[in-house]
Amino acid sequence: MIVNFTTPGKVFSGLLIGSFNSIKFRKILSRSLFYAVGLIPFLLLILDFYSDRLTAEPIQEAMHRTGKYTLVLLLITLSCTPLKHLTGIKVFLYLRKTAGLLSFSYATLHAVIFFIFDYGLDFFFIKEALFEKPYALMGLFSYILLIPLAATSNHFFMRRLGKFWKNIHSLIYVLTAAGIFHFIWLVKSDYRIPLMYGLVFVFLMAYRVLIFIKKNSKL
Numbered sequence: 001m002i003v004n005f006t007t008p009g010k011v012f013s014g015l016l017i018g019s020f021n022s023i024k025f026r027k028i029l030s031r032s033l034f035y036a037v038g039l040i041p042f043l044l045l046i047l048d049f050y051s052d053r054l055t056a057e058p059i060q061e062a063m064h065r066t067g068k069y070t071l072v073l074l075l076i077t078l079s080c081t082p083l084k085h086l087t088g089i090k091v092f093l094y095l096r097k098t099a100g101l102l103s104f105s106y107a108t109l110h111a112v113i114f115f116i117f118d119y120g121l122d123f124f125f126i127k128e129a130l131f132e133k134p135y136a137l138m139g140l141f142s143y144i145l146l147i148p149l150a151a152t153s154n155h156f157f158m159r160r161l162g163k164f165w166k167n168i169h170s171l172i173y174v175l176t177a178a179g180i181f182h183f184i185w186l187v188k189s190d191y192r193i194p195l196m197y198g199l200v201f202v203f204l205m206a207y208r209v210l211i212f213i214k215k216n217s218k219l
């Protein structure tokens with residue numbers, strides 16, 4: 001009599017390969033990896049803060065870093081659909097939500113540094129600062145628009161809101177433009193970097209417009 005013993009190693013590798021081929025596993029893996037990479041700048045910020053490496057003006061430096069991370073992650077969010085379209089790689093679609101949520105987290109940190117660490121939550125000084133620095137008002141406008149996107153980025157709201165969900169999420173175009181405008185506005189002399197962000201945004205928008213025209217001309 002031949003008994004076919006399957007070793008625990010084989011069972012484990014079979015399960016692993018089976019899981020890796022499943023969409024759910026790939027989704028979880030790609031999202032977890034992206035979250036891990038996306039959190040590195042945050043850990044570096046904390047590390048630099050505790051080791052006194054955040055320049056002579058740590059609050060300003062932290063504002064600059066978190067503002068940049070927010071904008072970069074918003075542009076990555078907007079790149080996911082064109083990248084999926086160009087390469088056919090589905091992973092880009094899984095990363096869209098992760099990049100969006102990471103962007104919201106950095107924007108929240110940016111706002112917390114401004115309101116709590118810089119202005120000690122003193123509403124009188126905050127109101128004065130917002131009127132004195134209108135670019136900060138533009139940042140606040142961009143952040144306020146980001147809140148409903150983050151709050152409704154799950155399947156529950158996707159199903160509940162139906163067509164309206166897409167309308168809410170179209171706000172990403174307005175808030176990214178506002179974020180770039182906020183950056184251009186606050187820069188005093190060298191406009192090259194904010195304009196570079198602006199150029200990437202215009203390019204991503206132009207790609208979307210082209211796809212829209214192509215789709216509609218086929219109808």
Ligand code: HEM
Binds near residue numbers: 060074138141142
């Ligand atoms: C509560 C909302 C916000 C407030 C009050 C705010 C305010 C500020 C302030 C005070 C600075 C530093 C200016 C300086 O000292 O030079 C700054 C920088 C910046 N913020 Fe915001 N901001 C807000 C939201 C946002 C959002 C939503 C974005 C992105 C979409 C953003 C992107 C940036 C960028 C890119 C910088 C400049 C980074 C650099 O200089 O390298 N901010 N913001």
